[in-house]
Amino acid sequence: MKKKLIVFTLLLAVVLLSTGCSARPETPIDPSSGIWDKYFVYPLSYMLDFFAKLLFNNYGLSIIVVTIIVRFLVLPLMITQIKSTKAMQELQPEINKIKEKYKDNPQKINEETMKLFQKHNVNPLAGCLPILIQMPILIAFYHAIMRNSHIASSTFLGIQLGETDPFYILPIIAAITTYLQIKVSSGANTSVNNQAAQQQKIMSIFMPAMILFIGISLPSALALYWVIGNIFSIVQSKIVYSK
Numbered sequence: 001m002k003k004k005l006i007v008f009t010l011l012l013a014v015v016l017l018s019t020g021c022s023a024r025p026e027t028p029i030d031p032s033s034g035i036w037d038k039y040f041v042y043p044l045s046y047m048l049d050f051f052a053k054l055l056f057n058n059y060g061l062s063i064i065v066v067t068i069i070v071r072f073l074v075l076p077l078m079i080t081q082i083k084s085t086k087a088m089q090e091l092q093p094e095i096n097k098i099k100e101k102y103k104d105n106p107q108k109i110n111e112e113t114m115k116l117f118q119k120h121n122v123n124p125l126a127g128c129l130p131i132l133i134q135m136p137i138l139i140a141f142y143h144a145i146m147r148n149s150h151i152a153s154s155t156f157l158g159i160q161l162g163e164t165d166p167f168y169i170l171p172i173i174a175a176i177t178t179y180l181q182i183k184v185s186s187g188a189n190t191s192v193n194n195q196a197a198q199q200q201k202i203m204s205i206f207m208p209a210m211i212l213f214i215g216i217s218l219p220s221a222l223a224l225y226w227v228i229g230n231i232f233s234i235v236q237s238k239i240v241y242s243k
Helices: 002-020 035-054 059-073 075-101 106-119 129-146 169-187 194-215 220-241
Strands: none
Touching: 035 059, 035 129, 059 075, 059 220, 075 106, 075 220, 129 220, 169 194, 169 220, 194 220
């Protein structure tokens, strides 16, 4: 079931990114044009402009501040996800015993595994919820950046935020921090079986590669968003796993 959830999440990410990237950059942000602009794109664009003015018209710093604010807003969900993942990791030895005991009866394995989750109040779906919530935010960020005329002409550390990074600096850092985030999130799990370990290995390669590919194709401002968001998540995971 976990494998199917991962595949579903990745497919949803591709669909959402494809949908978001189809927007025309020249389309003005109009909060009266519909729910998407009013409740997702416009608030983010307004926050970017607001903090940029406070930070001497530096939209790079503004993106960093807004990213941190957004991360704090979804922090309760992220902590729930990490705790759920940690709980499932702690139950892995018992899950392995169930699989070994009922190896010829897949239905019984599912039943006993669900009973184990219920006994320990673990929700196997909790790990995907923050990802599903963050995807609309990321797409809204894309719209806010692409349709914000001020960002198109702004630079941060010599990098044009409204254009792709010609030197791939931010996309590469985004890919590296994505890899580190995955390793930190899975590093505390010492009881995974071979199949789970293989899945983690695939994710630690596929996700950074996907981030790198997307990062070199989209405005640098998005890569900056990923870098800051990943660093936030790494620190957050370290703190939660240490408890």
